[in-house]
Amino acid sequence: MSRSIPTELLSRIRQGAVQRELERTLPFEQVGWLDDAGFGALRVPVEFGGEELSLQELITEVIALAEADSNIAHLYRGHFGFVESLRFQPAPVRELWYARVRQGATVGNASTEKGGNALGSLNTRLDRDEHGAALLTGEKYYSTGTIFSSYTRVSAAQALEGEGRRFAVVPTDAPGVTLLDDWDGFGQKLTGTGTTLLDSVAVEDLAVLARRPGDHESVHEAAFFQLYLLAVQVGIARAALADATSTLARRTRTFNTSTAGQAFSQDPLIQQVVGRMSSKAFVAEAAVLQAARTLDRALSAGLQAGTGDPGFEGEPPRAIHQAEIAVEQAQVSVPELVLAVTSELFQTVGASATLRTKALDRHWRNAQTIATHNPIVFRARSLGEYEINGTVPQGLNAIGEAKESS
Template sequence: MTLIQDIPSTVASDYASLHEHFAEIFARIAEGSRERDFARILPFEQVAWLNEAGFSALRVPVEFGGAGVSVETFTRLLIDLAAADSNVAHLYRSHFGFIESLQWQEEPVARRWYELAAAGKTVGNASTERGGNALGRLNTVLARNGEDWVLNGEKYYTTGTIFSDYTRVSAGLAGEDGRFFAVVDTKAAGVNIVDDWDGFGQRLTGTGTTTFESVRVPNEDIFDRIAGGAEATHEAAFFQLVLLSVLAGIARAARDDAAQSVAKRARTFNTGSGLPFREDPLIQETVGRIATKAFSAEAIVLAAARSLDGALEKSLAQEVDVDGNRATTLEGHLAELAVEQAQVAVPELAISAAQQLFETGGASATSTSKGLDRHWRNAQTVATHNPISFRARSIGDYFINGTLPEGLNAIGDATAKATAN
């Protein structure tokens, strides 16, 4: 297979070398981020630049043509990308989540998809249904068709799929218990991808509807979906770590825009000190507080990433059970807890940094042509992906009662509990 990814063999897998390798691309992506958000231009070109430069293969092992970086190094690079454009960083969440899952697959399966990723191919997401499915169940179903399968259903929030070569679809079995992943070619007959996401933030992530109408799926592209154990624990935490990285990048972007706008501003208020904004101690203090929030958000996210690195090493070193699975280690649970604590702290820091940005300028800062509002809109949108109150409750339960985190394995309509008379 000819690799199109372009990380030279002379570039090491450490953060400093890779940051230098991607710096020019990240800068080009940042240049057009405001205009893309304003005009709602999906970043197809920017995604192509990154894939060709090897970004999509960062977590692919070296022996399969990737960079083989640690979770921490990947997280640092993702924060850099999110600071340039949070939409572009976010849309890779599904792809890297899929790559992460390959560590738990048998070697022939992992090899096939690793090599495709090293060749620049990416995988999107099609898991969530908009409604009508009971919690833990899915309306999207697979049915046998000879040696292969046929997939039918509709998914929403299919982030990244419109930019991807494949998408990973969570599906049930027609007439049977069980849930699986079907990895589907996005150009296959019967696949229809619509950019109908109408959120006020992260508008360029391709988070819309994808429908599957009698889509043929080869048997080799059906994966068991493991609801518990080390794989599920790690993958769930990793998916949330990506969102936290996006938030840390947004906070950094707010810091940079605040500093740059203050440095250039000549006008001041008659109620102020009369000094230029860049010399006014109150404005300097405000920018300092924004910078501190950005620093804190990034430090928390990287600490969670290091926890995942350590837990992953322990998990993969375990022997598999009779079903081919590995149990979640204590380190795995503690890494999940670290990510949950980050989920409580980081959104508030990022949203506050993006909001406080407007304390560093006058009414002109609200001009839509400046696009400064996108940082708050984007941070708020990312923060809603997982209710913070649920995470805080879980953390409290652990520290009070020693209860280890346990998440639901699907999203759906809840059933009300009977109330006592």
């Protein structure tokens, strides 16, 4: 595709967003349009035949897509996270998977377990059969995007080369893979964020990927995944603002208490509310794009610090940690701005805005759902510790049962 999503394609996706929300229709058709257009390959490096958009350019496209339909933008998060991770993998892995992505393959996410795993450990396992082949067994929840994807990337404990964690990438239609559409959250209902069941699923050799918390890849990935969510939230804010202005443009009814005595669109107080919404959406987008630029610079610095294949060892350079800090700074403020925009939308219209058929509440529900992914209170605390004591924040890389106190 071109270096941006065609306007006509965004318009087609936007047209059915409310109906899909009301009927809970998963957007398989719309995802197919984007896959056919090559959306998933926008970050493939030029040396592997890709467009290689910068992160800032990609985030700009994600914001535009999220404005059209936040569910569709969100469900590609695991895929683009996987494509990012390839930059740190050995050459044979990069050659195989970049080629598949260029051919239209997409990769979902299956990392989190619903319960029963201790923090820092996983119940999903990679083992070998009697012939030495790698087999994957376990159960994952929050498998966003997997039901729409060709493959899914699964985090697993492993006994292939001693203990530790790995990623295994398996076809979603492979024997032993079962995908359940059982996500029941009140927001982002159409992201396919359900359960993935894995029963002795065969894993090819170049689909077992290293996973080392604290290295260049994991620090970059933690920042990228959160930045991506912030971009989706900005798209939601822009959609809420657009719905406010388009609704006002059509509205002729008013109240006798209106200061203008005319249509809402002429009332200075209503105009002031929309002005605040516009400002907050602008500030949120500016913060996210600045964080994306910082991440671009950090990624370049991180790769230059390595030798040979990009999957190098050693402490990540300061630039990568600075990018994580920039993303965390945005995360503390952007969700609050976006939630304010989606709430103020209802001050611009009146009771008719609550009609279910308009689905205007989806903006708040979707933004609030996304805001829960990485607890903001933990991010604010770690930023404070960094500012006071210089302690580098730790990216989110594990969820599980808390250890018992002594």
